Amino acid sequence: MTQTTTDRPTRAASGAVVPVLAFAGIVVAVMQTLLVPVIKDLPQLLHSAPSDATWVLTSTLLSGAVATPIMGRLGDLYGKRRMLIASLAVMVAGALVSALTSDLLTMIVGRTLQGFAMGAIPLGIGLMRDMLPRERLGSAMALMSSSIGVGGGLALPLAALVAQHADWHALFYGAAGLGAVAIALTLFVVPESTTRAPGSFDLPGALGLSAGLVLFLLPITKGSDWGWTSATTLGLFGAAALVLLLWGVMELKVKAPLVDLRTTARPAVLFTNLASIMVGVSFYVVSLVLPQLLQLPKATGYGLGQSMVTAGLLVAPLGLTMMLTAPVYARLSARYGPKVTLIIGLMVIAVGYGAGLGLMSAAWQSLVISVVLGAGIGLAYSSLPALIVGAVPASETGAANGLNTLMRSIGTSVSSAVIGMVLANTAHTVGGVAIPTMHGFRVSFLIATAAVAVGLVLALFLPRPDRAPRLRATSEEEANLANAARATGAEEAPHGFRGRVLAADGSPVARAKVTLIDRRGRQAGATLSGEDGSYTLAVPAEGAYVLAAKALGHAPLASSVTHPGQEQAVELDLSLPLSRPGETVGA
Known part of the structure; x- marks a missing residue:
């Protein structure tokens, strides 16, 4: 790890x-x-x-x-x-x-x-x-x-x-x-x-995107000078389309x-x-x-x-x-x-x-x-x-x-x-x-x-409107996460991450929301920490993840982690920095 x-x-x-x-x-x-x-x-x-x-x-x-x-x-x-x-x-x-x-x-x-x-x-x-x-x-x-x-x-x-x-x-x-x-x-x-x-x-992706953008924006900004149907303008647009297409294929891999x-x-x-x-x-x-x-x-x-x-x-x-x-x-x-x-x-x-x-x-x-x-x-x-x-x-x-x-x-x-x-x-x-x-x-x-x-x-065509982030999760959401936490104890789901969510002074943070995000940005799991700050999260497969934690009164934390894939739990404590005095950070 x-x-x-x-x-x-x-x-x-x-x-x-x-x-x-x-x-x-x-x-x-x-x-x-x-x-x-x-x-x-x-x-x-x-x-x-x-x-x-x-x-x-x-x-x-x-x-x-x-x-x-x-x-x-x-x-x-x-x-x-x-x-x-x-x-x-x-x-x-x-x-x-x-x-x-x-x-x-x-x-x-x-x-x-x-x-x-x-x-x-x-x-x-x-x-x-x-x-x-x-x-x-x-x-x-x-x-x-x-x-x-x-x-x-x-x-x-x-x-x-x-x-x-x-x-x-x-x-x-x-x-x-x-x-x-x-x-x-x-x-x-x-x-x-x-x-x-x-x-x-x-770096190859940066160079490819740079080349594609220059080839695309150059005829847009200079087309009126060169002529919109000139060989230079049309050629640059065609080259931009080809480069950006190849860049997209490369980025997917x-x-x-x-x-x-x-x-x-x-x-x-x-x-x-x-x-x-x-x-x-x-x-x-x-x-x-x-x-x-x-x-x-x-x-x-x-x-x-x-x-x-x-x-x-x-x-x-x-x-x-x-x-x-x-x-x-x-x-x-x-x-x-x-x-x-x-x-x-x-x-x-x-x-x-x-x-x-x-x-x-x-x-x-x-x-x-x-x-x-x-x-x-x-x-x-x-x-x-x-x-x-x-x-x-x-x-x-x-x-x-x-x-x-x-x-x-x-x-x-x-x-x-x-x-x-x-x-x-x-x-x-x-x-x-x-x-x-x-x-x-x-x-x-x-x-x-x-x-x-x-x-x-x-x-x-955007997905239905979502209200501004709440200061607290709804009781239903907290209940679902709490049930998930109880259902995935370390002895029942050893293949994942476990540890404690701690404050800056080392004290446990209860009811912190811990979320596992895969490399494609999708949520792979979520749970709430226990009264002693403990948490357990199963992982679907080996590989790289982002482990994020947030709780009331603390600034959020996101860490890049890698699971080796063996049938074991990787121990990882999460230390949340304090939020600014007088402000409350929602869980």
Whole structure:
């Protein structure tokens, strides 16, 4: 029998953990939104052709898409806090590289490094699951998930202000400073999680997924430049399909895959990920359309003639409203479950885009659209990690949320490409400059509405809504587990694990729920510890498992274990760390 070594936190997680992790998510969003105010000026600033300058944005998108699931898996294996700090450190290095150059190739390298910060979102959500009590987990994950919109909404006017009144390289110095602050706060406030996944890092799987994602996302982001029916675009799509198919076949044969496709194929995970793509599409459309509509001169007949900073301020409520919906989501989810909350969010988004079709004639109307869409997107984004966390074992939280974040990134990539093509094909050329038209803006909103409708259908196919985790198991559940514990004594079921559940001070923990999870993420057994803390669990076969334990007043514990398969019981005591003072962790 082997057990992985875990890095247990040396101190209890403080109440500042959630704000610090959310701040890390906001820093990631700031990095993404940094260059939006100067997009149109990048060719001149970098002394390059417009088609080459777009690689400054494309490189960040591609590296973020590749890094997200990989960093999630590394976090599950070697520590989520450790990988969170690594992601932010790479981002800081990339920001400093970009701050010190005006050369296109060097700038692309710096922006590629900045894309690694995208892994902070799933890693933060995984840390929250591992250390927070159930009554706080819903709202905390909602805040972390919506931080990407919050940071984007706040960064847009601030970046515009800096770009108007200072050298544009100051944007990168600011991002590097924020990243350094996030690293320092994480080091001092966030303890490492003790939860580890079994197995080792799947390097061939990481390389295969990276190649497939690059081959898929590259033609999406550059298709409008190359031509959607060009040999390059179609060839890359075909190559992506082939590589991802071969990668999937390989992952199904690997004992410890980068992405457990069997878990991913569960309806709760599959339909959540597909709906995430649609939510990503709907989020990015408003970010592309409203700033352009607001900044177009009134001489066009439909432009609203606002400055860059004013336009950013009018769109900023999109992110602020997303942040404010986190506590609303927690209450709705506690009563109706995350599936219902996702459906409500998608319906609010549909209302926002539908109303937006007739509210494009005044600046204040853009403010209304931003608030409504922010509320809907906030509810939808907040629901996604809760649905994923509820469908996968604790040891796979990082990888599963990394894949879900990747699905959102694919949605924003598709949105960027499609809306860019729509606006380009419907634009008027005035003095050699392409001017977007009101028709293009309305078609973009219609596309967003259609994406939301597809997302709503997918959400309806999710398994029936499950209410938020209870603080205590029901009496029926406890009775069933207690009966199972009495029925599987060591002398009757020697083929398995047995031992005692102990508190940090060595005292026995009674009525702790002990769960055995196989390598595919399925529950292989469960029981309650006795009054002396003893437990016994039979195993169906030899091999690797995760043995998890949780109890009132204690933080949960998950350990990777291996049973040799002989007809014997493997002795293993489980030591539960204490929860924070004043908080109760449910069993």
